[in-house]
Amino acid sequence: MQRRPAILIIVENLTVPLDRRVWQEARTLVEAGYTVSVICPKGGPYTKSYEVLEGIHVFRHPLPYEADGAAGYLLEYGWALAWELVLSIKVWFKVGFDVVQACNPPDLIFLVGGFWKYLFGKPFVFDHHDINPELYEAKFGRRGLFHDLMLRLERWTFRTADVSIATNETFKAIAVERGGMDPGRVLVVRSIPDLSRFTRVEPNLDLKRGRRHLIGYVGIMGAQDGVDLLIEAMDVLVNVDGRRDVSCAIVGSGTELPRLERLARERGLFDYVTFTGFQSGRSLLASFSTFDVGVIPDPKNTYNDKISMNKVFEYMSLGIPFVSFDLAETRKTAGGAALVARDNDPKDLAHNISRILDEPGLAAALSAEGVKRAQTLLRWETERSRLLAAYELALAGRPRGTPVKTPLPSGRAT
Numbered sequence: 001m002q003r004r005p006a007i008l009i010i011v012e013n014l015t016v017p018l019d020r021r022v023w024q025e026a027r028t029l030v031e032a033g034y035t036v037s038v039i040c041p042k043g044g045p046y047t048k049s050y051e052v053l054e055g056i057h058v059f060r061h062p063l064p065y066e067a068d069g070a071a072g073y074l075l076e077y078g079w080a081l082a083w084e085l086v087l088s089i090k091v092w093f094k095v096g097f098d099v100v101q102a103c104n105p106p107d108l109i110f111l112v113g114g115f116w117k118y119l120f121g122k123p124f125v126f127d128h129h130d131i132n133p134e135l136y137e138a139k140f141g142r143r144g145l146f147h148d149l150m151l152r153l154e155r156w157t158f159r160t161a162d163v164s165i166a167t168n169e170t171f172k173a174i175a176v177e178r179g180g181m182d183p184g185r186v187l188v189v190r191s192i193p194d195l196s197r198f199t200r201v202e203p204n205l206d207l208k209r210g211r212r213h214l215i216g217y218v219g220i221m222g223a224q225d226g227v228d229l230l231i232e233a234m235d236v237l238v239n240v241d242g243r244r245d246v247s248c249a250i251v252g253s254g255t256e257l258p259r260l261e262r263l264a265r266e267r268g269l270f271d272y273v274t275f276t277g278f279q280s281g282r283s284l285l286a287s288f289s290t291f292d293v294g295v296i297p298d299p300k301n302t303y304n305d306k307i308s309m310n311k312v313f314e315y316m317s318l319g320i321p322f323v324s325f326d327l328a329e330t331r332k333t334a335g336g337a338a339l340v341a342r343d344n345d346p347k348d349l350a351h352n353i354s355r356i357l358d359e360p361g362l363a364a365a366l367s368a369e370g371v372k373r374a375q376t377l378l379r380w381e382t383e384r385s386r387l388l389a390a391y392e393l394a395l396a397g398r399p400r401g402t403p404v405k406t407p408l409p410s411g412r413a414t
Contacts, residue, residue, distance in 0.1 A: 005395055006035035008088060008097035010109050012080045013129070014220075015043030016058055018280050020310060021129065021191045022103055028384050029391070030055045037091045039084050044253075044278045057095050059087045077106050084112050099394050101125040101165075107132050107153040110160040117160065123394040126161035128171050131306060138224045138303035155179055163394045165189045165387070168308040168329055187390045191310050193317045194380040200318055201282060203290035207274055212245040213357050216291030216320070218284070219311055221254030224304065226297040226325075228256070228263055232346035233297070233353060235267040241350070246357070248273045251287050288314065293356045293363070294322035296330060299344040308333060313378055316370035321363045323352045333378075337370035 007029055009022060016038045017023040026036045036056050041063035042049075050059055061083035063076065091097060100116050102109035102124070113124035133150040137143055158164060158179025164186045166172040175186045208214045215234070221227045227250060237243045250260070250273060257275065264273045279287055294315040298304040305328045312333050315322045323339045324330050331340065339355065341348040356363045 004033055004035050005099070005391075006037070006095060006097040007099050007101060007391065008037050008039065008091055009101045009103065009127075010039045010084050010088070010112060011103040012041060012077070012084070012109065013103070013105050014040070015046045015060065016040045016056075017053060018044055018046065018278055019103075020280075022127075024191075024194065024380075025127070025189075025387060026056045027054060028387055032388055034391070035095060035097075037095045037097060039087045039091065041080065057091070059091060061087060077108055081108055081111060084109065085115065088112055088116065097122065099123045099125055099391065101127055102157070103127040103129050104157070105130045105132055105135070107150065107157045110153075110157040114160045117162075123162040124160055125390060125394050126157055126164045128164055128166050128175060131171065131174060131303065134301075134303035134306060135224060138301045139222075151178070161185075163187070163390050165390050167191060168306075170306045170329060174306075185393065187386045187393075189383045189387045189390070190308055190313070190378070192313050192378045192380045192383050195317060195374070198314070198317055199285070200289045201285045204283070204286040205290065207247065207249040207276075207287060207290050209247045209271070209274070211247045213247070213292045214290050215246060215248040215293050215295060215353060216251065216287065217249070217295050217297065217311075218251040218279075218288065218314065219309070220252055221250075221256040221260060223256060224298070224301070225254070225256070226299045226304075226344075227260055228297075229299060229344065229346045229349060230295050230297040231260060231263050231267065231269065231273065233295075233350040234264075234269050234273060236347050236350035237354065238269060238272055239267065241354070243354075246272065249276060249287055249290070250274065251276045251279050251284065253278050288318050288320065291315075291320050293353055294320045295349070295353065296322060296324035296327070296338075297349065298325065298327065300325050300327055305329065312338075313374070316378065317374040319367040319371045321356050321366035321370065323349060323356065325349070333373075335369065335373055337366055337373055339366070 011019055011022050026038055029036045039059045042060045100113045100122050102113050116122040117124045133147055136147050136150050158175055158181050164175045164181055166186055166188045172186045172188055175181045176183050217230055234248050237246055264270050296311050308329050312330055316337050323341055325344055326340050339352040341352050
């Protein structure tokens with residue numbers, strides 16, 4: 001009996017199944033008949049070194065170093081890379097694989113992919129989650145030597161890749177223009193929720209702390225994510241405008257979490273802001289289902305302007321009206337489903353949050369527009385077909401330059 005094609009996915013930034021994009025891809029591939037293994041760090045409640053979840057083989061490694069400065073990044077990435085190579089050998093003997101998929105950051109996993117590609121003929125697929133040169137510039141406010149290094153690593157990753165998966169058209173352009181990839185070997189697969197699974201559930205009213213309105217944020221909390229601007233906006237709403245009818249739920253974790261908790265305490269907001277930590281599955285849906293308004297506080301910069309955020313798709317899919325700053329990709333996706341705050345200004349962010357809370361007609365219109373766009377423009381079935389087409393292309397072993405055929409809704413290429 002012929003073995004089903006098998007995929008190895010390597011992700012270092014977040015554990016699985018908490019990485020929602022990777023988990024959705026893995027489940028989709030399993031449903032399409034692939035055998036799927038994932039290598040990722042341990043994190044949150046997911047501390048087992050090996051387990052099978054929904055038919056997906058998950059191999060986890062410890063990650064004792066959390067990046068903080070150049071030395072921290074060197075330790076974290078070096079440690080993770082060594083584990084990824086060791087565990088890939090373990091996966092090969094225990095499960096087997098035909099293709100290696102690397103999910104950045106960092107842009108170093110091509111070294112593991114290249115090992116299997118050039119020595120053993122395994123195609124390498126790059127799932128382009130983040131644009132690290134822009135991320136470096138946004139976090140540190142400069143370019144210089146390390147920015148040049150980020151560009152070089154990005155270029156080497158694309159040159160190693162047989163197929164690249166981009167999260168939006170901007171990322172595809174980067175793969176082609178900066179990475180030198182053939183446009184026919186770069187497929188856009190957006191991080192869109194599967195509406196058959198991503199639905200409203202019973203809300204978690206405890207998050208409101210007895211108040212009328214809940215302002216919500218879901219995501220990782222790094223220096224570039226602007227969650228401090230949301231806390232500053234809450235300071236305006238509570239301590240300047242005198243509102244006592246609002247609470248805020250911040251769902252997720254990240255390197256900035258301790259600083260954000262201190263900031264909320266310093267502003268006298270700890271009774272108004274709940275930090276839930278990581279959530280997934282039904283508890284995450286319960287939090288979403290409680291939000292009266294969602295917030296995307298990521299400031300406008302060269303990085304945030306180009307990325308497609310899960311929050312945008314998730315808020316619209318669940319009919320949550322939301323506010324963001326003037327980010328190009330966010331505005332392109334949201335259309336008229338969101339209000340836009342000016343100039344990375346927390347006061348204007350607070351003003352637009354209040355508009356949604358105080359104007360039921362506006363909130364209903366934004367909600368309806370979001371749901372409409374989610375149902376008509378943001379279809380996971382379309383993204384699913386592109387994902388499967390990417391793997392068919394990688395497994396076909398076609399020479400570079402062969403055009404990609406248009407995938408059918410079934411997920412099979414014509």
